[in-house]
Amino acid sequence: MRISSNYEYQLYTSEIDNTTSAYTNAQQVVSTGKQINQISDNPAGAMSAVTMTGLQSQINQFNSNLNSAKVYLTNNEAAMTSVTNLLNQAYQIGVQGANSTTSPAALTNLASQITDIQSSLVNIANTQNSTGQYIFAGQQTNTQPFTTANGKVAYAGDSNNINIEVSPGQNMTVNTPGAPLFTNIYNQLESLKQDLASGSFSKISNTDIANIKGSQSKISDMNGQFGAQIDTVANLTTANTARSTALTSSISNVVDADMATAIVNMTQAQNAYQAALEATAQGSKFSLVNFLG
Amino acid sequence: MPSLSSGYNIMNTALQGFQTALDVTGNNIANVNTPGYTRESVNFAESDPTTFYGTSPYQIGSGVTIQSIGQIRSALLDSSMNTAQSGLGQYQTLANTLKAVQGLFPEPNSGGISDAINGFFNAFSTLAASPSSPSAQLGVQQAAETLSSRVQGTYSGLQQQAQQTTAQMTATFNQIDQLSSSIANLNQQISTQTAEGGSPNALLDTRAQDIQQLGGLVNIQASANPNGSVNIYSNGLNLVDPGGATKFPRNSTPGSMTFTNGATSVTIQGGQLAGLAQASSTISGYMSQLDSLANNLTTQVNAVYSTGKSSTGKTGQDLFVATNPPGGASGFDITAAVKASPGAILSGSSGNAGDGAMAQSISNLSTSSVSALGSQSFSSFYTNFIGGVGTDVQNAGNSTTTQTALVAQIQNQQQSISGVNLDEEMTNMLQYQHGYESAAKALSVIDATTETLIQTIQ
Numbered sequence A: 001m002r003i004s005s006n007y008e009y010q011l012y013t014s015e016i017d018n019t020t021s022a023y024t025n026a027q028q029v030v031s032t033g034k035q036i037n038q039i040s041d042n043p044a045g046a047m048s049a050v051t052m053t054g055l056q057s058q059i060n061q062f063n064s065n066l067n068s069a070k071v072y073l074t075n076n077e078a079a080m081t082s083v084t085n086l087l088n089q090a091y092q093i094g095v096q097g098a099n100s101t102t103s104p105a106a107l108t109n110l111a112s113q114i115t116d117i118q119s120s121l122v123n124i125a126n127t128q129n130s131t132g133q134y135i136f137a138g139q140q141t142n143t144q145p146f147t148t149a150n151g152k153v154a155y156a157g158d159s160n161n162i163n164i165e166v167s168p169g170q171n172m173t174v175n176t177p178g179a180p181l182f183t184n185i186y187n188q189l190e191s192l193k194q195d196l197a198s199g200s201f202s203k204i205s206n207t208d209i210a211n212i213k214g215s216q217s218k219i220s221d222m223n224g225q226f227g228a229q230i231d232t233v234a235n236l237t238t239a240n241t242a243r244s245t246a247l248t249s250s251i252s253n254v255v256d257a258d259m260a261t262a263i264v265n266m267t268q269a270q271n272a273y274q275a276a277l278e279a280t281a282q283g284s285k286f287s288l289v290n291f292l293g
Numbered sequence B: 001m002p003s004l005s006s007g008y009n010i011m012n013t014a015l016q017g018f019q020t021a022l023d024v025t026g027n028n029i030a031n032v033n034t035p036g037y038t039r040e041s042v043n044f045a046e047s048d049p050t051t052f053y054g055t056s057p058y059q060i061g062s063g064v065t066i067q068s069i070g071q072i073r074s075a076l077l078d079s080s081m082n083t084a085q086s087g088l089g090q091y092q093t094l095a096n097t098l099k100a101v102q103g104l105f106p107e108p109n110s111g112g113i114s115d116a117i118n119g120f121f122n123a124f125s126t127l128a129a130s131p132s133s134p135s136a137q138l139g140v141q142q143a144a145e146t147l148s149s150r151v152q153g154t155y156s157g158l159q160q161q162a163q164q165t166t167a168q169m170t171a172t173f174n175q176i177d178q179l180s181s182s183i184a185n186l187n188q189q190i191s192t193q194t195a196e197g198g199s200p201n202a203l204l205d206t207r208a209q210d211i212q213q214l215g216g217l218v219n220i221q222a223s224a225n226p227n228g229s230v231n232i233y234s235n236g237l238n239l240v241d242p243g244g245a246t247k248f249p250r251n252s253t254p255g256s257m258t259f260t261n262g263a264t265s266v267t268i269q270g271g272q273l274a275g276l277a278q279a280s281s282t283i284s285g286y287m288s289q290l291d292s293l294a295n296n297l298t299t300q301v302n303a304v305y306s307t308g309k310s311s312t313g314k315t316g317q318d319l320f321v322a323t324n325p326p327g328g329a330s331g332f333d334i335t336a337a338v339k340a341s342p343g344a345i346l347s348g349s350s351g352n353a354g355d356g357a358m359a360q361s362i363s364n365l366s367t368s369s370v371s372a373l374g375s376q377s378f379s380s381f382y383t384n385f386i387g388g389v390g391t392d393v394q395n396a397g398n399s400t401t402t403q404t405a406l407v408a409q410i411q412n413q414q415q416s417i418s419g420v421n422l423d424e425e426m427t428n429m430l431q432y433q434h435g436y437e438s439a440a441k442a443l444s445v446i447d448a449t450t451e452t453l454i455q456t457i458q
Helices: A004-030 A043-098 A104-125 A181-198 A201-257 A260-284 B002-029 B076-104 B115-130 B134-195 B201-215 B273-306 B336-340 B358-364 B378-418 B422-457
Strands: A145-147 A152-155 A165-166 A169-173 B040-046 B051-054 B057-060 B065-072 B221-224 B230-234 B238-241 B259-260 B265-266
Touching: A004 A260, A004 B378, A043 A165, A043 A181, A043 A201, A043 B115, A043 B378, A104 A181, A152 A181, A165 A201, A165 B115, A165 B358, A169 A181, A169 A201, A169 A260, A181 A201, B002 B040, B002 B065, B002 B422, B065 B201, B076 B134, B076 B201, B076 B221, B076 B378, B115 B134, B115 B358, B115 B378, B134 B201, B134 B230, B134 B238, B134 B273, B134 B336, B201 B230, B201 B273, B259 B378, B273 B358, B273 B378
Parallel strands: none
Antiparallel strands: A145 A152, A165 A169, B040 B065, B051 B057, B221 B230, B230 B238, B259 B265
16 A cells, blocks of 8 residues: 555654543553543443442441440430439438438438439439530430429429431430320439428338339339440441441442552553654655665 | 757657656656645657658657656545545545443443442432431432433433534534535636646646545535536535535534435435534434433332322322423422422331331332333333443444544545655656756767767858
């Protein structure tokens, strides 16, 4: 085939252009470490990376929700542990007061200890979390739930639950409305206090101590439930973290370049580029003019 | 009986002929790098012979004459080149425009609308877990603002691209008209010179280049007339004919391939103009997809958000600005009330401080399918949309590669026929040089013979 001199040089130029562009692309893959730098590099791959990124962000959000749930539950658990301690103290006091040999002075002293326990109980029932929300007020989290007057406790909260979505479509209740739980305990303590003051020994041993024992076991059940919930939260968090890690690696498989392959490709492209330069240098040496006298 | 002096004449035509041939070779060498130059060659022919009458009549040639200095070009390749150029013009323009458009979508890297959609629904989930927490409310406000500003920003980027495309179309129309009138002018000069018996090679080269350039702008067909002029047709429109050049119709509905000036309408099929029209229609398709996304986000989110109740019992509030008709992507924004105070962001329908149920319902919209978006979720609608953008860019790029190869191949063939090869010209030069030397030698022999005769007479 007849080749025009101009076209010969055009061919050299276009070959150099092509190999330079391939070399630059291969270099970009190596320097960014990514095989998909823009969607058109691999639309299907880019779409699956975007979808997986969305999924991962949802999973991470669930972990953030789980963390909020854990904070609620551990706050509850800590409060219930304190209540248990108070009930234990009240029980001891009740047992002492039930002994008919106890002197009136000692009974008065015991009754005033119950008053202290009651005020501690109300403090616990008005627990606020780190952002100032009352945790035993139902959904009235901005309102102090418990106030006392004349041996009676009033509840300003409601009976609504606080639910947190911890996995798709699954809500976890993370609160305990303060009433009737704290109100009942308060009233039991009030009755114990009054029976101590009036020295009603049989009522103390027959009714008050039994009531307090009942509350003890109720609180213990609740603590068990919070513990189980905290376990669930921990398990879900671990599973989510594993899924998120797996997604990170799947996204990386799609988007990131395999460095070994990328470097081999770059070297290949570099060789092709060098060859094009070599061909230009060699090919343009020859001309009939060189051989004419 | 031929005279001695006829030898002088014959050698004279030979010397002149070879000298012209050397000139043509020189001109070919001189134009080896001239774009569009078609190599020329000397067409030699024997001069009319003289008849002598001896015992029987005989003829002796009277030397050599130059019939013409021809161009070596293939009309078939020229026409294939026009088609290939219009394909290349179309796809290259489309690919370049769409590549710029793709730059508006940073995915799969972060910082795009898809991240903003995820962030928006996640912020509501956080709010649901900590209702009326100021930091969660601020999170919602910022996520909603990020989402709306990214949608708005992308949309205005698309608008700018669309405007640029329109401006490029105007420039292309101007170029088309300019080239058509240049071809019409050249037609006139060429036909005049042809009628006078000339071969206006330089003008032919210029016209061929103009036609090729015009073919890159819009798909055309050229047909040659006996007087040397060419007619240019584009999709049924006589762009250039013996009457002169016609202006290309410029009016069209955006994105359409049909252009009209009232009287005539042309539906184009190729060239840069087609690429621009296609790009403009593609961009407006992208814009309406973003409009759908924005409008549906506004409706769906507001429908849930308006069930929210404030601590003072107020309901029916919107998160995103709702207008009738819907404001699309350019009007996508959070309401002034939400912008003014993140503390006003609602989380429940009861008005209770600890109620996050409404916020959770909004967060759950992230996975619910929206019938107006082809029963896809917001995220998957958007993912499919940008996947489409990537595929459009990829397809235009592939077509450009194919067309580039096609143009290169035809150019190769064209150059193979019409291009100058220096080695070949050098060989021709040697050939003509030797011809010239031989003719000069023959002349000196004739001269010596004449000299001998004259001396004999003395």
